[in-house]
Amino acid sequence: MLPTINPTTTKSWAELNVLAKESNFTIQDLFNQDPKRVNKYSFEFKSTYFDFSKNGISDEVLKALLELANECDLTEAIEALFSGQKINQTENRAVLHTELRRLSKKTPYSEQVSKELEKVKKAADQLNAGEWKGYSDKKITDIVNIGIGGSDLGPKMVTHALRPYWKSIKPHFISNVDAQQLIEELDGLDAETTLFIIASKTFTTQETMTNAESAKNWFLKNGGSEPDISKHFVAVSTNKSAVEAFGINAENMFEFWDWVGGRYSLWSSIGLVIACTIGYSNFEQLLLGAEDLDNHFRNSAFEKNVPVLAALIGIWHNNFCRYESQAVLPYDHRLRFLPSYLQQADMESNGKSIDRSGRKISYQTGPIIWGEPGTNGQHAFYQLIHQGTKIIPCDFLMIANPDHSLTDHHDKLFSNFLAQQEALLKGKSKEEVQVELKESNGLDQDVIPYKVFEGNRPSTSILINNLTPFNLGMLIAFYEHKIFVQGIIWNIFSFDQWGVELGKQLARPILSEIQKKETGMHDPSTSELIKKSQDMRK
Ligand code: F6P
Numbered sequence: 206m207l208p209t210i211n212p213t214t215t216k217s218w219a220e221l222n223v224l225a226k227e228s229n230f231t232i233q234d235l236f237n238q239d240p241k242r243v244n245k246y247s248f249e250f251k252s253t254y255f256d257f258s259k260n261g262i263s264d265e266v267l268k269a270l271l272e273l274a275n276e277c278d279l280t281e282a283i284e285a286l287f288s289g290q291k292i293n294q295t296e297n298r299a300v301l302h303t304e305l306r307r308l309s310k311k312t313p314y315s316e317q318v319s320k321e322l323e324k325v326k327k328a329a330d331q332l333n334a335g336e337w338k339g340y341s342d343k344k345i346t347d348i349v350n351i352g353i354g355g356s357d358l359g360p361k362m363v364t365h366a367l368r369p370y371w372k373s374i375k376p377h378f379i380s381n382v383d384a385q386q387l388i389e390e391l392d393g394l395d396a397e398t399t400l401f402i403i404a405s406k407t408f409t410t411q412e413t414m415t416n417a418e419s420a421k422n423w424f425l426k427n428g429g430s431e432p433d434i435s436k437h438f439v440a441v442s443t444n445k446s447a448v449e450a451f452g453i454n455a456e457n458m459f460e461f462w463d464w465v466g467g468r469y470s471l472w473s474s475i476g477l478v479i480a481c482t483i484g485y486s487n488f489e490q491l492l493l494g495a496e497d498l499d500n501h502f503r504n505s506a507f508e509k510n511v512p513v514l515a516a517l518i519g520i521w522h523n524n525f526c527r528y529e530s531q532a533v534l535p536y537d538h539r540l541r542f543l544p545s546y547l548q549q550a551d552m553e554s555n556g557k558s559i560d561r562s563g564r565k566i567s568y569q570t571g572p573i574i575w576g577e578p579g580t581n582g583q584h585a586f587y588q589l590i591h592q593g594t595k596i597i598p599c600d601f602l603m604i605a606n607p608d609h610s611l612t613d614h615h616d617k618l619f620s621n622f623l624a625q626q627e628a629l630l631k632g633k634s635k636e637e638v639q640v641e642l643k644e645s646n647g648l649d650q651d652v653i654p655y656k657v658f659e660g661n662r663p664s665t666s667i668l669i670n671n672l673t674p675f676n677l678g679m680l681i682a683f684y685e686h687k688i689f690v691q692g693i694i695w696n697i698f699s700f701d702q703w704g705v706e707l708g709k710q711l712a713r714p715i716l717s718e719i720q721k722k723e724t725g726m727h728d729p730s731t732s733e734l735i736k737k738s739q740d741m742r743k
Pocket of ligand 1: 404468
């Protein structure tokens with residue numbers, strides 16, 4: 206059981222409120238006051254460098270935040286997580302995704318985990334050796350992963366992040382119930398050489414089951430026959446009977462367990478598409494990287510604990526500075542799906558308003574997570590980040606060594622990554638603008654206020670040596686634990702997702718109405734929209 210402590214009743218929360226009210230320094234002031242600030246607020250973990258110094262955290266603020274973690278019993282909560290207590294209380298489940306990557310230690314879960322990993326390895330090896338043959342004896346060349354949410358976002362993000370590690374199999378992803386995606390992805394594929402992975406923890410998700418049925422029909426219409434299905438369809442799920450009912454036999458099922466949350470499942474056989482695409486040994490490296498970060502998280506003092514520090518800084522921004530969102534800005538095309546992956550990881554985990562005692566919460570919980578890769582975002586929404594009325598804390602991510610030799614591109618990318626953060630920190634004063642105008646004999650004086658940047662906008666830099674599977678595993682685990690720590694302090698249950706249910710529930714009768722099977726009662730707007738859509742579709 207997790208402790209249930211209303212964070213607003215703690216001494217440190219009150220202190221942080223006072224510190225926030227009295228805070229009259231800028232981030233630049235903090236640098237001026239303390240020349241060692243960068244060293245103090247940056248951390249090297251293996252090949253990754255985390256720099257938190259460009260956030261408006263003074264030593265006093267950090268001290269109070271660390272105290273908050275203690276007052277909220279974070280140490281006990283971390284132990285509850287790793288020791289398999291049923292901390293997902295509203296679903297009565299343990300939360301043990303860390304067991305999926307605990308490769309260097311024998312635990313009560315090792316046997317079942319390694320049995321499934323063996324199966325994943327066998328499939329990945331067979332596919333890449335060209336030994337997995339389709340119905341016409343041609344080798345499989347393409348894999349289509351059909352899943353949504355955690356059964357899509359994690360595998361898709363990782364597979365694309367590790368593009369340089371791709372072997373002989375080309376991956377595709379279908380998630381949306383909108384058939385357009387299915388049609389586009391299947392276009393050009395050959396049924397003889399395509400393998401479908403139906404990935405669904407529950408094997409009941411409407412989108413996935415609809416897409417799976419359509420994929421089966423496509424396969425049957427394009428040369429395959431019923432007995433060939435076993436060579437072209439596999440399932441990853443916790444629901445054996447539903448998998449069999451769909452027509453996939455047990456040998457073609459990869460299992461995982463209810464103690465793995467959907468959005469934390471890429472480490473399990475849900476990662477099959479990753480392992481098949483990058484090869485099993487690289488998949489194992491991903492797990493090892495995450496395990497390393499797990500050990501750091503479990504064993505390090507909070508003041509040196511990278512996910513804990515990131516979480517506490519986020520709490521300062523969210524609850525005391527009242528910033529509402531958090532941008533994730535990877536300066537790397539390979540990491541383009543990281544923001545959407547983190548949207549689910551963070552917002553489905555911490556978008557809650559009832560505390561662990563069942564009471565309505567009176568303070569802010571999970572932030573809005575959003576972002577796009579740099580430099581694209583610079584030409585779209587950075588205007589608001591630099592000069593808008595909202596303050597957006599940003600995580601800037603950069604890979605020091607690219608996987609290509611176009612150095613000129615990389616130098617430019619790097620300079621933008623650094624310059625944006627410097628601009629957010631320092632801004633540009635009225636005086637600086639005046640000097641610039643004078644020098645250039647440029648625009649008239651009226652334009653000065655528009656060219657001023659206030660600066661003092663917080664950012665965190667994450668600089669990674671290489672985007673290897675190991676380093677990526679570490680990075681993902683860093684974010685997972687950051688989210689966990691915040692959920693503990695906000696006194697919420699981070700591992701359920703009841704908020705997605707109502708929409709699903711209401712869609713069922715509406716579907717019946719749309720298909721003209723029954724009529725229903727709705728609010729006036731929905732009723733009119735149903736009528737209008739039926740009219741338009743005639
Ligand atoms: O509807 C939300 C959700 O349950 C997510 O938490 C989950 O990752 C996704 O749907 C997919 O679920 P499944 O893997 O069971 O198809």
